[in-house]
Amino acid sequence: xxxxxxxxxxxxxxxxxxxxxxxxxxxxxxxxxxxxxxxxxxxxxxxxxxxxxxxxxxxxxxxxxxxxxxxxxxxxxxxxxxxxxxxxxxxxxxxxxxxxxxxxxxxxxxxxxxxxxxxxxxxxxxxxxxxxxxxxxxxxxxxxxxxxxxxxxxxxxxxxxxxxxxxxxxxxxxxxxxxxxxxxxxxxxxxxxxxxxxxxxxxxxxxxxxxxxxxxxxxxxxxxxxxxxxxxxxxxxxxxxxxxxxxx
Amino acid sequence: xxxxxxxxxxxxxxxxxxxxxxxxxxxxxxxxxxxxxxxxxxxxxxxxxxxxxxxxxxxxxxxxxxxxxxxxxxxxxxxxxxxxxxxxxxxxxxxxxxxxxxxxxxxxxxxxxxxxxxxxxxxxxxxxxxxxxxxxxxxxxxxxxxxxxxxxxxxxxxxxxxxxxxxxxxxxxxxxxxxxxxxxxxxxxxxxxxxxxxxxxxxxxxxxxxxxxxxxxxxxxxxxxxxxxxxxxxxxxxxxxxxxxxxxxxxxxxxxxxxxxxxxxxxxxxxxxxxxxxxxxxxxxxxxxxxxxxxxxxxxxxxxxxxxxxxxxxxxxxxxxxxxxxxxxxxxxxxxxxxxxxxxxxxxxxxxxxxxxxxxxxxxxxxxxxxxxxxxxxxxxxxxxxxxxxxxxxxxxxxxxxxxxxxxxxxxxxxxxxxxxxxxxxxxxxxxxxxxxxxxxxxxxxxxxxxxxxxxxxxxxxxxxxxxxxxxxxxxxxxxxxxxxxx
Numbered sequence: 001x002x003x004x005x006x007x008x009x010x011x012x013x014x015x016x017x018x019x020x021x022x023x024x025x026x027x028x029x030x031x032x033x034x035x036x037x038x039x040x041x042x043x044x045x046x047x048x049x050x051x052x053x054x055x056x057x058x059x060x061x062x063x064x065x066x067x068x069x070x071x072x073x074x075x076x077x078x079x080x081x082x083x084x085x086x087x088x089x090x091x092x093x094x095x096x097x098x099x100x101x102x103x104x105x106x107x108x109x110x111x112x113x114x115x116x117x118x119x120x121x122x123x124x125x126x127x128x129x130x131x132x133x134x135x136x137x138x139x140x141x142x143x144x145x146x147x148x149x150x151x152x153x154x155x156x157x158x159x160x161x162x163x164x165x166x167x168x169x170x171x172x173x174x175x176x177x178x179x180x181x182x183x184x185x186x187x188x189x190x191x192x193x194x195x196x197x198x199x200x201x202x203x204x205x206x207x208x209x210x211x212x213x214x215x216x217x218x219x220x221x222x223x224x225x226x227x228x229x230x231x232x233x234x235x236x237x238x239x240x241x242x243x244x245x246x247x248x
Numbered sequence: 249x250x251x252x253x254x255x256x257x258x259x260x261x262x263x264x265x266x267x268x269x270x271x272x273x274x275x276x277x278x279x280x281x282x283x284x285x286x287x288x289x290x291x292x293x294x295x296x297x298x299x300x301x302x303x304x305x306x307x308x309x310x311x312x313x314x315x316x317x318x319x320x321x322x323x324x325x326x327x328x329x330x331x332x333x334x335x336x337x338x339x340x341x342x343x344x345x346x347x348x349x350x351x352x353x354x355x356x357x358x359x360x361x362x363x364x365x366x367x368x369x370x371x372x373x374x375x376x377x378x379x380x381x382x383x384x385x386x387x388x389x390x391x392x393x394x395x396x397x398x399x400x401x402x403x404x405x406x407x408x409x410x411x412x413x414x415x416x417x418x419x420x421x422x423x424x425x426x427x428x429x430x431x432x433x434x435x436x437x438x439x440x441x442x443x444x445x446x447x448x449x450x451x452x453x454x455x456x457x458x459x460x461x462x463x464x465x466x467x468x469x470x471x472x473x474x475x476x477x478x479x480x481x482x483x484x485x486x487x488x489x490x491x492x493x494x495x496x497x498x499x500x501x502x503x504x505x506x507x508x509x510x511x512x513x514x515x516x517x518x519x520x521x522x523x524x525x526x527x528x529x530x531x532x533x534x535x536x537x538x539x540x541x542x543x544x545x546x547x548x549x550x551x552x553x554x555x556x557x558x559x560x561x562x563x564x565x566x567x568x569x570x571x572x573x574x575x576x577x578x579x580x581x582x583x584x585x586x587x588x589x590x591x592x593x594x595x596x597x598x599x600x601x602x603x604x605x606x607x608x609x610x611x612x613x614x615x616x617x618x619x620x621x622x623x624x625x626x627x628x629x630x631x632x633x634x635x636x637x638x639x640x641x642x643x644x645x646x647x648x649x650x651x652x653x654x655x656x657x658x659x660x661x662x663x664x665x666x667x668x669x670x671x672x673x674x675x676x677x678x679x680x681x682x683x684x685x686x687x688x689x690x691x692x693x694x695x696x697x698x699x700x701x702x703x704x705x706x707x708x709x710x711x712x713x714x715x716x717x718x719x720x721x722x723x724x725x726x727x728x729x730x731x732x733x734x735x
Contacts, residue, residue, distance in 0.1 A: 045348065048348075048351075048352045049351075049352055050348050050351045050352060068507075068508040068509065072354045072508075075352055075354040076354045078352055080348070080352045082348040082349060084345055085345075085349075086344045086345035086346030086348075086349060087346060088282065088340070088344055088346070090282045090284075091278075091282050095278055095281070095282065098278065099275070099278055100349070100353065102271050102274055102275045102355070103275075103350065103353035103354070103355045103360060104353050104354050104355070105271065105353075105355055106271075107271075108270040108271040108274060109270075111271075111274065144349075147349070
């Protein structure tokens with residue numbers, strides 16, 4: 001398993017953000033759904049080794065992120081796009097991605113080729129030498145995705161990756177996700193249920209810090225059939241039904 | 249709730265990079281290209297021109313004066329800008345909200361921050377050296393004697409990494425949009441205030457990079473021309489700058505998030521070593537003393553070989569008695585010779601008259617507080633052959649106007665007359681009259697017998713005066729000539 005977490009809890013002061021979550025994930029695209037404040041971002045930040053869990057056990061890529069040496073090894077094989085995307089406005093697209101490639105300790109000789117490949121993969125070839133300050137929000141999101149995949153990660157964590165992308169780019173991005181999921185574990189946290197339906201092989205739903213559903217998108221759709229749950233699409237109705245059940 | 253995915257993922261073996269320095273070099277190149285410091289270079293250059301260059305160029309082309317003035321004023325120009333820019337870059341990660349992205353990278357944060365700091369410092373030092381190069385090239389083209397002084401340049405250049413580290417650490421540890429301006433102003437004020445605390449030659453505050461020598465004498469024209477520039481204080485200042493740099497950079501590696509245990513231990517060791525070095529430098533600065541040649545000597549570091557005078561070939565005037573100056577002061581020769589020539593014409597060839605007027609080195613002594621006594625190194629007149637040792641006004645009065653310079657040299661011309669004819673405080677009436685006649689008869693109280701004799705003697709043709717003096721100067725000097733015996 002690339003991701004194996006057991007009874008993981010995370011508190012911020014008195015706030016319980018993630019409560020006793022246990023989860024395993026191998027290669028494939030894993031959708032993480034949930035309403036605002038469900039704990040998706042906190043869970044993703046723990047998986048990204050940004051923050052440690054308050055309790056519980058996490059193993060990523062067969063290693064313990066609690067150990068500094070193993071954490072570094074995990075980070076070399078990790079890609080992460082946070083929800084709030086920061087960037088250096090004076091860097092060009094290529095420089096920004098190269099910067100992260102170097103920080104991920106990629107072998108120096110392969111950096112140039114890897115950066116060029118990542119830029120092409122997110123469709124930013126024409127903007128490769130543009131300063132980040134000149135890019136639109138959607139383009140910046142693609143830059144963030146490019147820096148995440150530049151090291152061909154075994155574990156890719158994406159927090160709201162399609163926010164700001166136009167429909168054409170979202171379709172291309174879903175294809176990219178499916179491609180990446182062939183070999184790597186891709187965990188996508190999103191509000192957009194249609195992204196999950198189109199790209200994910202597995203889906204989990206979080207509410208109030210707890211994991212309340214895990215299965216395939218088809219399973220989630222099935223949970224909404226025959227109910228009066230709100231939603232314009234079958235998957236949305238499944239999502240609403242699971243939440244309603246959990247809260248009742 | 250537990251969930252398992254379809255199949256186990258193969259764990260790709262993770263390999264460490266094989267050429268870490270190549271990656272570090274690329275990282276540094278990126279930081280150099282996108283650093284904020286180059287944007288500040290025009291501002292620094294303008295301020296350097298306004299404050300340092302113009303002030304230095306107002307002084308004559310003497311390496312000591314130009315270099316020491318440059319050290320003091322360039323620090324004032326560079327420090328606030330370097331500190332502010334470094335603080336801005338130190339807080340860049342937090343300001344750009346990129347901390348989460350960076351937190352998941354494998355390279356230790358300390359190494360990442362060091363790359364940014366190194367790039368910032370490289371730009372700052374390059375800008376500094378560029379400005380100094382212009383100043384030094386112009387000084388060399390103006391015909392400054394001797395070799396450029398590099399210690400003041402080294403102190404200035406070494407202080408920039410320290411101040412850059414100070415700003416960077418402040419920005420990294422207390423990120424915020426106001427951090428940069430606040431620390432820039434604070435650093436400027438702190439730097440300027442340290443100079444106010446200097447009290448005498450034993451002050452610990454002499455470790456400040458502003459201090460280019462005894463604080464009261466900084467940029468004095470008499471220092472480091474006849475004798476070597478003492479590297480004692482610069483060595484201590486370099487030691488302090490290096491220690492401060494190490495300590496501040498080490499502090500960046502102390503937080504738990506900075507890296508692994510080994511790296512944090514290294515950072516702690518570097519911090520401790522830096523603090524020890526900086527503390528030792530401060531202590532050494534406190535042991536300084538003003539040496540007789542006008543520099544701060546640190547006993548522990550002092551090399552006696554540095555006390556030897558620098559050999560030189562003087563430049564001399566074509567006056568009846570040659571006036572010979574140190575070549576560094578060659579530009580003053582016409583003015584000095586012109587001021588002395590009337591007197592020298594009268595005295596030339598007289599028994600006991602000097603065969604040469606030779607510029608003397610100044611000697612220095614620390615007085616209470618910040619006062620410094622500056623005098624002539626040795627007696628005014630030495631025998632066999634008689635040589636008068638002239639101290640130029642610029643050697644003890646700093647900058648002076650042309651008129652004041654000539655008046656002060658003429659006053660020393662009076663000393664020469666008094667030494668030859670035996671004048672002075674206990675002079676006889678005849679000696680006073682002759683001195684008055686040779687120097688300025690109108691300066692004597694009118695209506696007195698001495699003034700009348702002086703006017704009578706002054707009215708003689710120069711040849712007659714000189715002939716009389718040739719015959720009677722020995723007796724006159726011995727006080728055996730009366731007023732009535734004067735022609």
